[in-house]
Amino acid sequence: MEFLILGFFTGLSLILAIGAQNIFVIEQGLKKQYVFLVCLVCSVSDFLLIFLGILLFHYFQQYFSASIELLLNVLLIIFLIYFIYSKIRTIQTNINLSTTLEEISLSEVLFKTLGFTYLNGHVYSDTVFFLGNFSKNFLIKEKVFFGIGASIASLIFFFLIGYLSNYFSKFAQRKNTWKYINIFVIGFMSMVIIYVVKQSLSFL
Numbered sequence: 001m002e003f004l005i006l007g008f009f010t011g012l013s014l015i016l017a018i019g020a021q022n023i024f025v026i027e028q029g030l031k032k033q034y035v036f037l038v039c040l041v042c043s044v045s046d047f048l049l050i051f052l053g054i055l056l057f058h059y060f061q062q063y064f065s066a067s068i069e070l071l072l073n074v075l076l077i078i079f080l081i082y083f084i085y086s087k088i089r090t091i092q093t094n095i096n097l098s099t100t101l102e103e104i105s106l107s108e109v110l111f112k113t114l115g116f117t118y119l120n121g122h123v124y125s126d127t128v129f130f131l132g133n134f135s136k137n138f139l140i141k142e143k144v145f146f147g148i149g150a151s152i153a154s155l156i157f158f159f160l161i162g163y164l165s166n167y168f169s170k171f172a173q174r175k176n177t178w179k180y181i182n183i184f185v186i187g188f189m190s191m192v193i194i195y196v197v198k199q200s201l202s203f204l
Contacts, residue, residue, distance in 0.1 A: 003142040007149025010134070010192070011050070013185045014126045014150075015157050021116040021123070025158055029165025034109045039162040041113045046127060046154035053132025054147045061136055069136075073200040076133050079125065080193045087182040087189075134192070137199070 015022075021042065028038045064072070117123060127150075135146045161168045 001145070003138065003145040004149040004152075007131075007135075007146035007151075008153045009149075009188060010131065010146075011046075011150030011153035012157065013188045014130065015046075015154055016181050016185055019120070019122065021120060022161060024112065024116050025162050026165045026169055028109070029162040030169055033104055034106060035162045035165075037106070038109065038113050039158040041110065042117060042158045043151075043155040045114075045117045045123075046158075047151040049123060049127035050131050050150050050154075051147050053128035053130075054135055054143050055132075056128065057132040057136040058140065058143060064136075070200055072133055072136070073196055076130070076196050077193060077200070079130060080189055080196070084186050084189050084193075087186050134196070 025038055025042060029035050131147070131150055135143050138146060
């Protein structure tokens with residue numbers, strides 16, 4: 001159960017951001033255009049990418065030496081430091097949402113959703129690299145629970161911002177909102193860095 005919770009909060013920390021994908025989901029919710037489809041595609045995509053990362057690192061782990069493990073941990077620490085730095089830079093960020101209603105077909109919104117998801121480099125670094133790398137030394141059962149927890153976080157988050165877009169649009173445009181969200185994320189990820197550093201010391 002603790003790995004399910006760990007996965008949930010880790011996934012939530014990664015997804016709580018002012019990104020193009022999240023803004024798109026909120027905008028579609030405000031316009032009430034294919035909201036269920038957009039939220040479903042984003043959630044399923046995260047699920048697939050999360051488990052792709054976990055399975056890739058699980059499969060290739062048998063080829064890892066102590067030096068490779070250490071290198072991956074160092075890369076993970078660098079990623080986390082950059083991630084925290086980006087949160088500090090955006091701690092007082094404003095966002096602008098478009099509520100202009102325009103005719104859009106089912107295929108067009110589907111392609112836009114897929115584009116905002118799979119053409120976004122951050123989605124691969126966050127899901128495939130970070131979550132896969134972070135969970136590489138868990139037992140297989142722990143990895144599954146960790147992945148499910150992270151996937152649940154994505155599912156809840158996307159459907160909340162999609163269907164409660166009127167609330168979240170006002171909420172998201174307040175400076176103090178992102179200040180407190182980023183403080184939470186920075187604190188959580190700082191604890192993750194401490195965990196990874198401790199793990200890395202065992203390879204020295």
